[in-house]
Amino acid sequence: MGEGKEPIFRYGETEIQYLKQRDPKLGAIIDQIGPIERTVDDDLFSAIVHHIVGQQISTKAQQTIWRRMREDLGEINAETILAAGTERLQGFGMTFKKVEYIEDCARKAASGELDLEQLPQCSDKEIIDQLVSLKGIGVWTAEMILLFCQRQIVKDFFIKFTKIYKKGARSTVWLLTPRLIDYIFPFSRSLQRYA
Incomplete structure (x- = not known):
């Protein structure tokens, strides 16, 4: 990591203005809160491990396990994972399956079967295919890694994201109304041009 500030997911005035224009109430909240900084992990191996750790647990639990790992192992890479061994990794609070x-x-990265240096030069599809070949990584997790580690906008990701959340949101009518959904989700469609 180094001494510097952790990298953040960047978005610009165009995206902010779109949301503010689309919904004045949301615009007022944006003005009140200001920019949101969501950190990203530039290290692909670390990002993969971090995503596996966080699957199907609370954010707080993920943060606790991740903190323990970083405090004990230092850098999260294939070598430190393999050197730690199963028992030690489980001691951080992970299930046997996640370990x-x-x-x-880690074995695939260490052997070169998963070439983490070459992967960022591949197409989105090639990266996703490589990542889903790993145990515990599905298409959704691979797309999240692309978005928040590689900072690539996955083609059609926002369409899929919109459909999933519209369906989920409509099934919980008390949480989000279709009108609110229609305000929020056109923004995701507007980002497709960057794909």
């Missing part, structure tokens, strides 16, 4: 997935990823 199995993480060790599998």
